[in-house]
Amino acid sequence: MSGKASYDDLLELASAILAKGYGYSASEAGITATLLVEADARGIPSHGVSRLAFYRANLDQGHARPGTEPVIAHETPVSVVVDGKGGVGCYVADFAVRKAVEKARASGVCHAAVRDSNHYGIAGYWAEMIAKEDMIGAAFTNTYIAGVPTFGNLRILGTNPIAVALPEAGGRIFLLDMATTTVTHGKVELYDRRKKPMPEGWVVDELGRVVTDATLFEKGFYESNLGGHLYLGGAGEESGGHKGYGLALLVELLCSGLSLGASSLNTYPKGGNGGITHFFSAARLDLFGEPAELKASVGAILASIRESSKAEGRDRIYIPGEKEAEAREESLRSGVFLDEATRGYLKKLAAEYGIGPVDWL
Amino acid sequence: MSGKASYDDLLELASAILAKGYGYSASEAGITATLLVEADARGIPSHGVSRLAFYRANLDQGHARPGTEPVIAHETPVSVVVDGKGGVGCYVADFAVRKAVEKARASGVCHAAVRDSNHYGIAGYWAEMIAKEDMIGAAFTNTYIAGVPTFGNLRILGTNPIAVALPEAGGRIFLLDMATTTVTHGKVELYDRRKKPMPEGWVVDELGRVVTDATLFEKGFYESNLGGHLYLGGAGEESGGHKGYGLALLVELLCSGLSLGASSLNTYPKGGNGGITHFFSAARLDLFGEPAELKASVGAILASIRESSKAEGRDRIYIPGEKEAEAREESLRSGVFLDEATRGYLKKLAAEYGIGPVDWL
Numbered sequence: 001m002s003g004k005a006s007y008d009d010l011l012e013l014a015s016a017i018l019a020k021g022y023g024y025s026a027s028e029a030g031i032t033a034t035l036l037v038e039a040d041a042r043g044i045p046s047h048g049v050s051r052l053a054f055y056r057a058n059l060d061q062g063h064a065r066p067g068t069e070p071v072i073a074h075e076t077p078v079s080v081v082v083d084g085k086g087g088v089g090c091y092v093a094d095f096a097v098r099k100a101v102e103k104a105r106a107s108g109v110c111h112a113a114v115r116d117s118n119h120y121g122i123a124g125y126w127a128e129m130i131a132k133e134d135m136i137g138a139a140f141t142n143t144y145i146a147g148v149p150t151f152g153n154l155r156i157l158g159t160n161p162i163a164v165a166l167p168e169a170g171g172r173i174f175l176l177d178m179a180t181t182t183v184t185h186g187k188v189e190l191y192d193r194r195k196k197p198m199p200e201g202w203v204v205d206e207l208g209r210v211v212t213d214a215t216l217f218e219k220g221f222y223e224s225n226l227g228g229h230l231y232l233g234g235a236g237e238e239s240g241g242h243k244g245y246g247l248a249l250l251v252e253l254l255c256s257g258l259s260l261g262a263s264s265l266n267t268y269p270k271g272g273n274g275g276i277t278h279f280f281s282a283a284r285l286d287l288f289g290e291p292a293e294l295k296a297s298v299g300a301i302l303a304s305i306r307e308s309s310k311a312e313g314r315d316r317i318y319i320p321g322e323k324e325a326e327a328r329e330e331s332l333r334s335g336v337f338l339d340e341a342t343r344g345y346l347k348k349l350a351a352e353y354g355i356g357p358v359d360w361l
Numbered sequence: 362m363s364g365k366a367s368y369d370d371l372l373e374l375a376s377a378i379l380a381k382g383y384g385y386s387a388s389e390a391g392i393t394a395t396l397l398v399e400a401d402a403r404g405i406p407s408h409g410v411s412r413l414a415f416y417r418a419n420l421d422q423g424h425a426r427p428g429t430e431p432v433i434a435h436e437t438p439v440s441v442v443v444d445g446k447g448g449v450g451c452y453v454a455d456f457a458v459r460k461a462v463e464k465a466r467a468s469g470v471c472h473a474a475v476r477d478s479n480h481y482g483i484a485g486y487w488a489e490m491i492a493k494e495d496m497i498g499a500a501f502t503n504t505y506i507a508g509v510p511t512f513g514n515l516r517i518l519g520t521n522p523i524a525v526a527l528p529e530a531g532g533r534i535f536l537l538d539m540a541t542t543t544v545t546h547g548k549v550e551l552y553d554r555r556k557k558p559m560p561e562g563w564v565v566d567e568l569g570r571v572v573t574d575a576t577l578f579e580k581g582f583y584e585s586n587l588g589g590h591l592y593l594g595g596a597g598e599e600s601g602g603h604k605g606y607g608l609a610l611l612v613e614l615l616c617s618g619l620s621l622g623a624s625s626l627n628t629y630p631k632g633g634n635g636g637i638t639h640f641f642s643a644a645r646l647d648l649f650g651e652p653a654e655l656k657a658s659v660g661a662i663l664a665s666i667r668e669s670s671k672a673e674g675r676d677r678i679y680i681p682g683e684k685e686a687e688a689r690e691e692s693l694r695s696g697v698f699l700d701e702a703t704r705g706y707l708k709k710l711a712a713e714y715g716i717g718p719v720d721w722l
Contacts, residue, residue, distance in 0.1 A: 078469040079648035108439040151675040178604040208672020246681035257659040287440035298618040311569020314512040320607035
């Protein structure tokens with residue numbers, strides 16, 4: 001059955017599975033488990049502990065190499081290029097973000113480009129980690145191919161998310177964390193299961209034609225790299241699909257282009273390192289003046305939006321990141337929701353690796 | 362009649378109108394005229410010399426103050442905050458971008474936040490100006506209110522464009538320059554004139570409801586600040602409208618929030634300075650390694666997109682900025698296109714300010 005788990009119990013279990021089952025070091029397991037549980041706690045189950053299956057597959061297929069230490073390939077006082085050497089994505093990202101924060105603390109700013117990493121969980125976590133240091137934080141990553149450029153029909157770019165975080169008054173953090181695709185693949189799978197037609201602008205078929213039948217689309221999706229997700233704005237240029245594709249391509253250039261790493265199309269080669277690339281940026285808030293004054297300025301803009309007049313039938317305007325921050329608070333208070341399939345999968349893993357007893361599952 | 366003008370003739374005329382007619386200094390006139398003519402040359406007439414009317418109105422209404430020098434309000438080796446003091450927008454932007462490039466040349470990176478400026482023309486020009494220095498360039502700006510947040514009905518944010526430029530192999534520059542609204546207001550005006558229904562996702566009415574009748578929408582648009590443009594992704598969350606709104610809000614926080622300047626809602630107060638705010642960023646390419654190698658890496662990704670498989674009925678996938686770069690080349694070769702209304706307006710201004718004879722108009 002589905003139900004709630006305590007944040008700490010879930011973190012401990014995920015960490016034990018990664019350490020005992022997957023052969024991650026204690027540090028690799030701890031940081032990866034944190035990313036997974038944070039996603040579930042924030043109401044983003046697509047990046048939660050159910051991803052343990054994906055991380056397992058990455059191990060089995062030789063894409064990720066636990067126990068591998070990232071190295072610095074190039075650095076200046078305001079930049080660092082990290083080579084992840086095919087290590088654990090969250091561990092590599094943590095290394096790069098810490099390095100960026102350390103350099104930004106000394107120099108004011110740091111950009112970090114990362115190559116040969118793996119999936120690093122939710123991008124927003126890393127941007128927020130930087131913002132907690134009273135810095136403006138940004139995190140980008142390419143991913144396995146998911147989307148089709150405007151006027152194309154081949155999946156050649158990833159979901160290529162953009163995450164930017166700014167400290168706000170009252171200890172809050174503004175966090176925009178968005179895939180540049182219109183929707184994630186999980187949404188399409190949901191429409192398939194419910195036999196519900198998708199809105200136009202989500203995906204195109206193998207000829208690059210807009211398609212709304214999720215079941216038909218899903219069938220073709222795994223047969224070839226033709227057809228795939230559209231980027232924000234949908235098909236063609238009329239409603240700005242070329243802008244969303246442009247954002248995805250920008251993310252690709254920052255991550256893969258500047259790190260000299262694999263582009264989305266070349267990630268996860270058969271038997272080779274996943275090759276995922278990231279880009280992070282940190283800039284101290286006091287570069288622009290007194291931090292308290294700047295946070296108040298950011299807060300005043302956000303307050304004006306929160307208090308702005310609502311559309312018919314609506315009683316709230318959300319600030320990016322608010323829903324997730326509130327879900328997280330609720331999860332810490334009353335537990336992290338796990339659906340039945342995920343609970344079952346965790347139970348299976350715990351039994352398989354001799355972890356337990358896990359009586360709360 | 363409509364027709365083409367030589368780039369240099371048009372630049373000279375626009376500059377003369379600004380200097381002789383509007384009282385701009387030679388520098389203010391030169392840089393502003395360049396921005397306007399560059400927009401026409403690139404096929405972006407909404408930001409071309411027809412904007413002379415808007416710049417005139419800004420003068421008449423006391424929003425812009427020619428002859429005012431921007432000052433540095435705060436600086437570090439990697440940042441600068443510029444106070445435009447209500448000066449000419451393009452002149453203020455030019456000052457801030459030059460300062461950012463100068464600091465980035467010395468320190469590797471520079472972020473510049475600008476307050477109390479005015480309209481600075483096409484954002485892409487500034488990002489590209491930075492990229493020409495073998496740097497990654499970014500330019501953001503807020504604008505007069507244009508758009509409505511997801512679930513809102515009040516125009517409270519601008520078109521808040523994002524422009525990012527990266528040097529590519531072969532001397533080319535990747536340039537993404539996009540309003541975060543789905544479309545610009547010029548598109549809505551065009552549909553109004555043609556009595557053509559707009560696609561859903563462009564605008565909402567005064568109650569925040571999706572509306573497709575451009576004539577009806579235009580009528581209400583000037584009566585109050587209710588109703589307005591939607592951001593990339595359209596209405597609601599189903600097709601990602603909250604992401605586009607999130608991007609617009611991010612631009613607002615970077616520009617207005619970090620410069621301590623006016624938010625879009627507070628720009629152009631009756632009789633006061635326009636108060637537009639900008640944000641620029643420059644980062645030397647060699648922060649990440651050998652520039653030639655990085656440009657080749659960026660170029661290889663772009664080549665893979667250009668050469669990728671095309672959708673049914675399409676024979677080309679565009680890289681952001683390519684259409685505009687090609688239009689510019691064509692304009693330099695065979696002249697800059699001006700429509701009849703714009704030619705007539707230029708003639709009127711030339712006569713009014715005693716400039717001429719302008720026999721090519």
